[in-house]
Every structure is written in C-alpha cells, then in structure tokens.
Amino acid sequence: MRTVATGSRPAGAPVDVLPRPAPTAETKSKEQNFAATTAAEQKYELKPNLGPSVLKLRSPQSFLHALQEWEGYVTSIGDQTFTARLIDKTAKSHIEEETAEFLLDDVSDSDRRLLREGSIFRWVIGYLKDAGGSKRRVSEIVFRRLPAWTRHDLLSARARATEITKGLAWEE
Amino acid sequence: MIVDSCLSPGGKRPAALEYLESIGVAPTQVVLIVVTHWHDDHIRGLATIVRECTSARVCLSSAFRNEEFNNFVLAFGSRRIKTSSLTLGADEMGDVLEQLLSSGRRPVMCLGSRRLLNQKTLPNGPLCEIWSLSPSDAQLSKALGSIAKQIPGLLEAKRRAPDPDHNDLSIAAWVSFGESALLLGADLEEPGPLDLGWSAVINDRERPQGRAALFKISHHGSRNGHHDLVWKDMLISDAVAVLTPYNKNVGLPTESDVQRITTLTSRAFSTSKLLPNRFRRSRSNAVQKTVDETVVRITSAQPRSGHVRVRFRPPDGTIEIAMDATACRLRNVLP
Numbered sequence: 001m002r003t004v005a006t007g008s009r010p011a012g013a014p015v016d017v018l019p020r021p022a023p024t025a026e027t028k029s030k031e032q033n034f035a036a037t038t039a040a041e042q043k044y045e046l047k048p049n050l051g052p053s054v055l056k057l058r059s060p061q062s063f064l065h066a067l068q069e070w071e072g073y074v075t076s077i078g079d080q081t082f083t084a085r086l087i088d089k090t091a092k093s094h095i096e097e098e099t100a101e102f103l104l105d106d107v108s109d110s111d112r113r114l115l116r117e118g119s120i121f122r123w124v125i126g127y128l129k130d131a132g133g134s135k136r137r138v139s140e141i142v143f144r145r146l147p148a149w150t151r152h153d154l155l156s157a158r159a160r161a162t163e164i165t166k167g168l169a170w171e172e
Numbered sequence: 173m174i175v176d177s178c179l180s181p182g183g184k185r186p187a188a189l190e191y192l193e194s195i196g197v198a199p200t201q202v203v204l205i206v207v208t209h210w211h212d213d214h215i216r217g218l219a220t221i222v223r224e225c226t227s228a229r230v231c232l233s234s235a236f237r238n239e240e241f242n243n244f245v246l247a248f249g250s251r252r253i254k255t256s257s258l259t260l261g262a263d264e265m266g267d268v269l270e271q272l273l274s275s276g277r278r279p280v281m282c283l284g285s286r287r288l289l290n291q292k293t294l295p296n297g298p299l300c301e302i303w304s305l306s307p308s309d310a311q312l313s314k315a316l317g318s319i320a321k322q323i324p325g326l327l328e329a330k331r332r333a334p335d336p337d338h339n340d341l342s343i344a345a346w347v348s349f350g351e352s353a354l355l356l357g358a359d360l361e362e363p364g365p366l367d368l369g370w371s372a373v374i375n376d377r378e379r380p381q382g383r384a385a386l387f388k389i390s391h392h393g394s395r396n397g398h399h400d401l402v403w404k405d406m407l408i409s410d411a412v413a414v415l416t417p418y419n420k421n422v423g424l425p426t427e428s429d430v431q432r433i434t435t436l437t438s439r440a441f442s443t444s445k446l447l448p449n450r451f452r453r454s455r456s457n458a459v460q461k462t463v464d465e466t467v468v469r470i471t472s473a474q475p476r477s478g479h480v481r482v483r484f485r486p487p488d489g490t491i492e493i494a495m496d497a498t499a500c501r502l503r504n505v506l507p
Contacts, residue, residue: 068459073332081468091453095183095216099419101468118331125462137458139466146253146330154247154326161243164269170237171229171278 061131064138066090070123072100074115080104082115086123106141114143173204173289173302174225175345175356177218181477186217189224191479199224204289204302206231206282207268208343208358210245212261213418219267230272231280231288231304233341234312235319242269244319248333262333282343284308285378297486298350303380305344306360308372315340344373344390346380352489353382354482355406357390362399370399374406383408385491386482389415389440393425393433393502403436412491413440414480417505419447419473430502440502441495444478447471447507 072084081103085096107115121143129135180187189199202225208214222230235241248262272279280288282304289302307315322334345356362370370390373379385408391397393415403411413433418424423446425433433440455463463470478498484491 067456085473088453095179096212096473097453098470099473100463100470102466103468106466114329116331118334119329120332125459125466127458137462139462148327148329149247149324151326154324157247157249158243161239161246164246164273165237165239165242167273168236168269169276169278171280 062128064124064126064128064140065135066124066126068125070098072121072123074117074119074121075099077104077115077117082107084121089122102141107143111141111143114145120144120146173206173347174202174221174228175206176208176214176358177216177221178213178477179216186221187477187479189217189221200227202228203291204229204231206288206302206304206343206345206356207233207265208345208356209233209341210261210265211359214359215261215264218264219271222268222271229280229288230268230277231282231343233307233343234281234283235307235315235341236269236279237281238316240320240323241316244323244333245269247324253330253332282307283312284372285376285380288345293349300347300349301380302348303346305346305373305376305379306358306369307341307343308367308376310365310367311340311369311372314368342390344370346384348380348382349484350489352484353380353384354386354388355384355402356388357397357402358388359391359397361391361394361396363396370397370402374399374401383411385411385484385489387411387413389413389433391424392416392418393429395426395429395432398429398432410437410439412482412493413437413502414443414482415440415502416443417446419471423471425502425505427506430505434503439493441480441493442500442502442505443480444476444498445500445505445507447476 067090069089070086071089072086074082074084076083081101083099083101086098086100087093087095088097104112104115111121121141124140124142126138127135128138174188174192177186177188179185180190192199192202199221202221205218205221205225205228207218207230222228245262245265249266271277282288284304284306286304287301288304289300291300292298293300318340324330342359342361344358344360347354347356360370360373365371366375384406387402387407389397413436415425415433425442425446476498478496480499481494482491483494
C-alpha cells in the first residue's frame with residue numbers, strides 16, 4: 001500500500017504519491033523530443049510480462065490490443081504450477097488444441113481463490129497501449145468469475161435427471 | 173458398429189460417418205453404437221451419430237441408469253454453466269440422453285461379460301458376436317461413489333466438469349466373427365485390485381474365450397492401460413495392435429510405452445505421430461515469444477487425425493492393413 005505524505009499543503013493542490021526524481025538532461029531531451037512529435041512512439045522496448053497483477057493497474061486511457069486469446073480450464077494443480085487445456089478463441093475453435101503448464105506465482109492473489117480443477121480462465125497476449133502512444137507486450141491470465149450454481153440450476157438439473165432416468169427404457 | 177466418436181479433420185462431421193459414407197455404408201445400416209466413456213476426445217459428434225444412425229442400438233455404461241450420474245452430467249452442461257466451449261462432454265452426453273428419451277429408443281446396458289449382439293452380418297457369412305467386457309460391478313460402484321462427491325453444491329462457483337478418475341467407466345469390447353476376433357480396449361486402465369480394470373476382465377470366467385488378432389490398445393498405450401495377461405491370454409502371438417496418441421499433460425505413448433509394445437508385437441501402429449510442435453497453429457513471433465516467457469511448457473493437445481484400416485479377408489481371415497498419410501508404425505510415433 002502506498003502512503004501519502006501528511007502535513008499541511010495548500011488546499012486543492014495535487015498530492016505526489018511518489019516523489020518525482022529531478023529531471024536529467026537525458027530525460028529533458030526525451031520529453032522534448034516526445035512532445036515535439038506527437039506521432040512518435042518510444043523506441044526502446046519495455047520488458048513484457050510483468051504479471052497479471054501489475055497489468056490490472058492499467059490507467060483508464062490504456063487499452064489492450066489482443067494478438068492471441070485462449071479460453072482454458074485447469075486440469076491439475078501442483079505445488080508450483082498448474083496445467084490447463086486451452087481453446088483458441090482467436091481462431092474461433094471449439095476444441096482444446098493446446099495443453100500448457102503455468103506458474104502458480106503468475107496468478108494474481110485475488111484469482112488464487114478461484115483456482116481449482118475445472119476453473120475456467122482467459123489468457124490474452126497482446127500490446128498494452130496508452131494514450132501517450134507507448135506500448136508494451138503483455139500476457140494476462142484472468143480467471144472467470146462465473147456465477148455460482150443457483151438453487152434453480154441444481155434443482156432443474158436434478159429434475160431433468162430424474163425424468164431421464166425414469167423415462168429411459170433399457171433393453172433387458 | 174461405431175465405437176465412440178471424434179470429428180473429421182474439417183471439424184464439421186463425425187469421422188465415423190464420413191468414413192462409412194466414403195465406403196458406401198449409409199448411417200441407417202449401422203446396427204450398434206458403443207459409447208465407451210464420455211471423455212471429450214471420445215464423444216465429439218456422438219449426438220449426430222445417434223441421431224443419424226436411426227437403426228442402431230445404443231450401448232451405454234450402466235452408470236446412466238443411475239440418477240445421480242445423470243444429474244452430474246446435466247449439472248455441468250452449458251445450459252447451466254453458460255460456457256459452451258468448455259462443457260462439450262457433458263453437452264454431448266446430455267444430447268444423447270435427450271434424443272434417446274424423446275425417440276423412445278431403448279439403450280443397451282454395458283457391464284462386464286454382457287453380450288450386446290449375436291447375429292449373422294451377411295446371409296451366408298459368419299456369426300458375429302459383440303460383448304462388453306467392462307465395467308465390473310466393483311468398478312461401477314467405485315465410479316458412482318466418486319461422481320456423487322463431485323456434484324456441485326449450492327453457491328459453489330461454476331466450473332468445467334472434472335475428468336473422470338482412472339477412466340472408471342470405460343467399456344472394453346470383444347468382437348468375434350467366425351474364427352476371428354478383435355479386442356477394443358477403449359481407455360480401460362489397470363488400477364491394481366483384481367476386481368477393477370483389466371484384472372477384472374481377465375479374471376471374469378463369463379467373458380468370451382479365444383484370442384484376438386487385433387487389439388485396439390487401451391488408453392493411448394500408457395503404462396496405466398497395460399496388463400501383461402491381456403497380451404498373454406487374450407491375444408494371438410504378434411497380434412496387430414493399433415493406438416491413438418494423445419497429449420494431455422504428458423504425451424502418450426511415451427518412449428517406454430513404445431518399447432514395451434513393440435517388443436510384444438511387430439505389427440503395432442498409431443493413427444498419427446505425436447507432434448513435435450508446441451502449437452497446433454502457427455503463431456506470430458510476438459505471441460511465440462510471450463508464450464515462451466510465460467509458460468513452463470506448452471504442447472499441442474490434438475494430434476493430427478489419421479486412420480489405420482484393418483480388414484479381415486474371407487475365407488481364412490487374412491489381415492490387410494492400410495494407413496493413411498498421417499498414420500505410422502508405432503516405432504515412428506515419437507517426434
């Protein structure tokens with residue numbers, strides 16, 4: 001948790017959550033170049049895959065341009081990894097085409113409680129772009145927060161199961 | 173007879189129906205459909221087969237007589253989970269049950285040593301018998317007990333149906349015609365106790381006797397699906413053996429599986445090779461690089477679809493084997 005510096009300050013003034021470092025000649029030059037060319041993109045590549053928990057801090061002005069998306073379900077959970085079957089949603093597939101093993105550490109703390117065999121998630125790879133034009137390649141795993149089984153779900157399944165079981169006449 | 177179902181490489185139509193139509197057999201000529209178990213890779217397109225093969229008797233595990241089991245299947249269907257791409261197995265089985273109910277067709281119960289068919293296939297041809305060899309009573313009880321624990325509870329977060337343990341309800345089948353026989357192993361495994369898995373089959377005195385010339389190897393050739401006495405007591409020497417490879421967590425068959433099987437028979441085949449590629453489709457450089465940075469391991473889950481055709485020629489049952497371009501000898505299955 002970040003702490004905000006306390007103490008008196010003029011009303012309405014913005015609060016620096018983190019103190020800004022003093023600008024160097026290099027950063028001044030970059031900022032000038034960037035401001036001068038609105039269509040310019042930062043040329044240096046930022047390190048991708050900072051983890052899903054970091055990605056959730058994206059600003060409202062950023063958006064994810066997905067290159068590849070899978071829907072997956074967990075098939076087994078180990079001490080440090082979990083395995084899942086993946087369906088390629090980008091290719092509009094309906095069958096599991098890949099099996100992958102992921103690190104448990106790559107699952108956000110808030111999603112950990114959703115992780116069990118059969119849990120369903122989305123895995124998206126793409127570019128996170130912000131309004132300033134910068135972009136970075138990211139990988140995001142988000143577990144589906146499917147609704148819970150309701151009383152209606154369970155009772156209707158049970159009722160239909162009873163009808164089918166009683167209705168099927170088996171050969172003797 | 174059709175045993176289980178998968179989709180053709182185009183993904184539109186059950187492969188079994190496409191093949192039969194290619195050799196001039198209409199779906200209405202199919203007399204028996206055996207659903208060995210309801211893993212996704214064994215039942216894709218099954219509802220279509222049941223619907224089109226209107227003359228076929230449908231053989232199901234006796235588990236489907238159990239209300240709790242049917243409740244499990246229906247609870248995990250897309251009608252209640254609303255994520256249809258991941259509820260395939262449950263949905264296919266649910267559709268099959270609904271079709272049988274609405275059409276009034278009477279399913280045939282499969283248990284150990286139960287004869288499913290006894291008829292001449294051609295007017296002057298040999299008598300054909302088809303038997304289910306499993307599940308045993310003990311296997312059924314164990315599976316139903318396990319299923320009961322997995323029924324979802326109220327307010328539990330929805331998820332995909334868990335895969336069955338140990339292929340508990342898998343139906344192995346014996347087909348004999350005249351002097352020839354074949355053993356279809358489905359995904360039956362050998363967990364150890366004498367009243368379960370392959371041990372239960374071997375020890376069943378009521379099962380049909382004889383030795384099969386063709387073995388559809390169970391559970392993708394895995395060690396779990398192997399029993400020495402199957403090869404020793406139920407198969408002829410150097411029987412023709414066919415398996416389908418599979419990629420779940422570990423590719424099957426493994427190198428040791430291939431070694432084991434090829435020492436038991438020189439005539440072992442696979443419907444396709446295990447893929448060396450990690451991906452089923454080509455991916456962009458950016459995606460491949462990110463995948464490498466994210467996952468511990470990724471493998472293609474679906475080997476290419478191929479087939480091995482085995483024909484028994486009258487009058488002496490000489491065996492002819494043909495493979496399409498995707499199939500291979502088992503010794504060449506590994507990448």
